[in-house]
Amino acid sequence: MDTNLYSGEKKSILYVLGLYLSSTLLLIATLFTSYYFYEKDQLMHDEKETLKKYALKIEDKLSALHEVNNHDYKYPRFDDFKSAIYDIDKNLIFSTFDDDIEELENKFFIKDSKSYLITSLSPYYMGAAYIVVQKETKNLDILNALIYLAIIVVLITIITSFFLVNLVLKPIRENIKLLDNFIKDTTHELNTPITAILTNIETLDSTNCDEKTLRKLDRIKIASMGISNIYQDLVYLLLNHKTSTQNIDLNLSQILVQRVNYFANMANMKKIKFVLEIKENVHFIADKQKMERLIDNILSNAIKYTRKSTAITVTLNESMLSIEDEGKGMSKEEIEKIFTRYLRFDKSQGGFGIGYSIIKSIIDEYNIKIDIKSKQNKGTKVTLTW
CATH class of the missing domain: 3.30.565.10 (Histidine kinase-like ATPase, C-terminal domain)
Known part of the structure; x- marks a missing residue:
């Protein structure tokens, strides 16, 4: 008798494979997406906390300069980050940025691969009411790893699904063989x-x-x-x-x-x-x-x-x-x-x-x-x- 799969068996295999693979891939995609956004949120949180520490450094420096009240002072600079200060009307006093900040509404934001944090000063050291600190944003390096891992998981899932389908269809094949x-x-x-x-x-x-x-x-x-x-x-x-x-x-x-x-x-x-x-x-x-x-x-x-x-x-x-x-x-x-x-x-x-x-x-x-x-x-x- 023809050893090829019968159309009914082919449909069963395709149906089971489709159902198993689609549900598994949907679960994998959901887990990987959730993990990716979790890591992204965690990175943003770490970036924000780091910028807060940098802002405190600027505030301490400005406080020290304000107490000395020396007109011949030099604005503090750091290797890890850049900063700028603005007055109460949000006019720029001094900046070490390469680009200007167009608006000071958001407390924390990312633009052109740079992270920004805006904090307010009270009292107004050296006439500054706002401090803006800037640093290079860390890259989220897990995307490629997740893609490779997803490919491996999908291949394992496909192999496993074929094994499971053959296991499920074995009694049907035996019955068809008996009938033949x-x-x-x-x-x-x-x-x-x-x-x-x-x-x-x-x-x-x-x-x-x-x-x-x-x-x-x-x-x-x-x-x-x-x-x-x-x-x-x-x-x-x-x-x-x-x-x-x-x-x-x-x-x-x-x-x-x-x-x-x-x-x-x-x-x-x-x-x-x-x-x-x-x-x-x-x-x-x-x-x-x-x-x-x-x-x-x-x-x-x-x-x-x-x-x-x-x-x-x-x-x-x-x-x-x-x-x-x-x-x-x-x-x-x-x-x-x-x-x-x-x-x-x-x-x-x-x-x-x-x-x-x-x-x-x-x-x-x-x-x-x-x-x-x-x-x-x-x-x-x-x-x-x-």
């Missing part, structure tokens, strides 16, 4: 009796049979065709990846007519009429067996789910094949899940739920687009375009 093995064994056992039934039905002489017996033979033949169709699907499912594809120029019109005739008895039992709008000599390059499986699955589903005494319209032209029934239809949710292997919406009809899974694999191989339109209690129209 069961189907494989069942298919093997069906081969001989199906061949025997179909061969004997074809060789039966029905000329001497009464009408009641003929009806019984028709029922047996139809039932055998149904079993044969399921058998062919199972064989395709089991062996498709092991057999080579033989793409040839097919007369799709002839194949379509042949497959409609093949299902004629099955349709007659439900008094279903085929309306054929098939253009002659429509050609398509593909593997004959695969195209027959594609057509058979769409036709058999149309017959299976349509009501009695209705019609199935089959249309074919150079770029399109459509099969429309007047059956029970499907909901939007059912159409979205229709290609899921082993999923059956109406369990009363039997089958393994593999028909549309086979259809999907074939149309994907030949780049055929499929459009399914359906209304409940109105019918379903399947359109293939290429």
